[in-house]
Amino acid sequence: MHIVIMGCGRVGSALAQTLEQQGHTVAVVDQDPTAFRRLGSGFGGRRVTGVGFDQDTLREAGIEEAGAFAAVSSGDNSNIIAARVAREMFGIENVAARIYDPRRAEVYQRLGIPTVATVRWTADQMLRRLLPSGAEPLWRDPTGGVQLAEVHASTVWVGQRISRLQDETGVRVAFLTRLGEAILPSSQTVLQEGDLVHVMMRTDDVDKVEAAFAKGPDEEGGH
Numbered sequence: 001m002h003i004v005i006m007g008c009g010r011v012g013s014a015l016a017q018t019l020e021q022q023g024h025t026v027a028v029v030d031q032d033p034t035a036f037r038r039l040g041s042g043f044g045g046r047r048v049t050g051v052g053f054d055q056d057t058l059r060e061a062g063i064e065e066a067g068a069f070a071a072v073s074s075g076d077n078s079n080i081i082a083a084r085v086a087r088e089m090f091g092i093e094n095v096a097a098r099i100y101d102p103r104r105a106e107v108y109q110r111l112g113i114p115t116v117a118t119v120r121w122t123a124d125q126m127l128r129r130l131l132p133s134g135a136e137p138l139w140r141d142p143t144g145g146v147q148l149a150e151v152h153a154s155t156v157w158v159g160q161r162i163s164r165l166q167d168e169t170g171v172r173v174a175f176l177t178r179l180g181e182a183i184l185p186s187s188q189t190v191l192q193e194g195d196l197v198h199v200m201m202r203t204d205d206v207d208k209v210e211a212a213f214a215k216g217p218d219e220e221g222g223h
Helices: 010-021 033-039 055-060 076-089 102-110 118-130 162-169 203-215
Strands: 002-006 025-030 046-049 068-071 094-099 115-117 135-140 146-151 172-178 181-183 196-202
Touching: 002 010, 002 076, 010 025, 010 033, 025 033, 033 046, 046 055, 055 076, 068 076, 076 094, 076 102, 094 102, 102 115, 146 203, 162 172, 162 203, 196 203
Parallel strands: 002 025, 002 068, 025 046, 068 094, 094 115
Antiparallel strands: 135 146, 146 196, 172 181, 172 196
């Protein structure tokens, strides 16, 4: 896939290098030509100097044959404008914008532009490690009825199979983060200490699911 990235700061350069290593072709757009130094001499993609929401600049970056677009410059407004241009003018389906202001991020999320609210995400991730409790939503469907969330599981669940966790809490476990790596569990996977559990559940059931995760398995439940 060809991917266009607007912004060659720390995030944009790291993203570009990772995507290229995965076999994708990448074009990076930045107003400051010196920013491309972050890409290193081994980067084989395009370096395009210009404004990331300018249509001619985007065409030079290959937006017309791109499968995805990421707006990760330091400006919220620029990122949103560029994301909308990529989606609405060039029909790019896979678009994401980095936003510093979490209130704006929620607004743009409702407009159908996936956003990553940098400050909120970082703060939330720190809080999850300092105060691991409850459910932290990571994604909601457009209707708001279903969400993907990281839910804190009591240590009482350690040693139990995923199948039992799902049966007793009513969730579907999407994946686990174990020792810093994401794994797709089977129904027979056993929870280990330190696992972060990411589940799909109905938004209306969040309180009930949090309570079940905190309480632990039913004494009379199966194995």
